[in-house]
Amino acid sequence: DSGVTQTPKHLITATGQRVTxxxxxxxxxxxxxxxxxxxxxxxxxxxxxxxxxxxxKGNILERFSAQQFPDLHSELNLSSLELxxxxxxxxxxxxxxxxxxxxxxxxxxxxx
Amino acid sequence: GQNIDQPTEMTAxxxxxxxxNCTYQTSGFNxxxxxxxxxxxxxxxxxxxxxxxLEEKGRFSSFLSRSKGYSYLLLKELQMxxxxxxxxxxxxxxxxxxxxxxxxxxRA
Numbered sequence: 001d002s003g004v005t006q007t008p009k010h011l012i013t014a015t016g017q018r019v020t021x022x023x024x025x026x027x028x029x030x031x032x033x034x035x036x037x038x039x040x041x042x043x044x045x046x047x048x049x050x051x052x053x054x055x056x057k058g059n060i061l062e063r064f065s066a067q068q069f070p071d072l073h074s075e076l077n078l079s080s081l082e083l084x085x086x087x088x089x090x091x092x093x094x095x096x097x098x099x100x101x102x103x104x105x106x107x108x109x110x111x112x
Numbered sequence: 113g114q115n116i117d118q119p120t121e122m123t124a125x126x127x128x129x130x131x132x133n134c135t136y137q138t139s140g141f142n143x144x145x146x147x148x149x150x151x152x153x154x155x156x157x158x159x160x161x162x163x164x165x166l167e168e169k170g171r172f173s174s175f176l177s178r179s180k181g182y183s184y185l186l187l188k189e190l191q192m193x194x195x196x197x198x199x200x201x202x203x204x205x206x207x208x209x210x211x212x213x214x215x216x217x218x219r220a
Contacts, residue, residue, distance in 0.1 A: 002154065033208070043155070043199065043210040056206045090154060100145070101208065103154035 003027065004093050004104035012110045018079040021107045025072055025093030031055070032074040033094070033101055034066055038087040049074055081111045114138045116211035118200050123217045124190055132185045132214045134200035145201040145208065146174050146185045155199055158185065190218045 003026035013019055025032050034046040045058035049068035060066075063081075068074045078085060088108050092101035115137040124130040136144070143162040147155035159167055161176035161183060173186040187194055197213040 002156070031206075042212045043201075045207050045209065048206055050206075058207060088152075100157045100160060102157065103147075105154050108152075 002102040002104065004091060004102055006089075006091050006104040006107050008107060009105065010108050010110075012112065013081060014112055015081055015083060017081050017111075018077065019081065019109065021076040021078070021089055021091075021109075023074045023076070023091030023093075023104055025074070025091075026102055029093035029095055029102075030072065031094045031101075032068055032072070033092040034060075034074070034076050035090040035092065035103075036087050037090060037106075038084075041087075043090070046076070078109070083111050085109065086111045114202065114209040116200060116202060116209060118198075118211040118214045120212070121215045121217070123219060125219050126190055126192060128190050130187045130190060130216060132187070132198050132200075132216070134183045134185070134211055136181050136183070136200070136202050136211075138181075138202045138204060138209060140204035141178065141202060142205075143203045144174075144176055144183050145203060146172075146183075147199040147201060147210075149197045149199055149213065151197070158198075187216070192218050192220065194218050 005024045030051045033048045037043045046060040048056040066076045088106045090106045091104045094101045146158040149155040159174035166175045171188045176183045195218045199213045200211040201208045
């Protein structure tokens with residue numbers, strides 16, 4: 001158990017819909033990272049927040065957005081969902097520097 | 113751009129040693145991570161190399177050569193539970209760029 005929690009574990013929805021994934025970092029960690037893992041793309045970095053502010057951005061689609069709240073939990077919002085958005089979405093946390101990232105158990109999203 | 117290459121699959125026998133190579137060409141480099149991932153589960157941290165050389169951690173060791181853009185993960189005394197995907201990741205500017213992963217199968 002890494003100490004990072006994610007909800008929900010599974011999510012099934014339809015194309016065109018919007019979903020919100022939630023992540024709580026390890027106690028004391030200020031940084032939260034979001035990753036997408038699909039069979040054909042591997043693990044892809046989406047976005048990082050540090051203490052409430054966006055710090056780094058990867059290949060995140062415009063239909064996706066994220067935020068980190070004052071209590072340091074984070075949410076990833078996915079809108080206008082497409083079949084290709086079906087994937088495992090992982091959240092990771094770290095202390096904030098170039099440190100080890102600890103991954104949560106992931107949310108498995110299936111778009112039908 | 114980021115280019116991180118690892119072999120797709122490797123098979124080894126229980127008790128043996130396996131070496132997983134990773135070569136990278138990236139626009140920046142702060143350090144290199146190795147993660148283990150069992151199917152459908154979260155990646156778990158194995159090792160982190162910043163400087164050239166070998167880092168040993170029990171049955172797992174990791175090596176880095178920054179000048180050659182090369183790293184390897186050495187798994188010794190293989191156990192059945194080591195069957196998993198091993199991910200090489202380059203860290204730069206707080207971002208991790210992952211290789212596609214190497215699936216290691218351990219046979220009895």
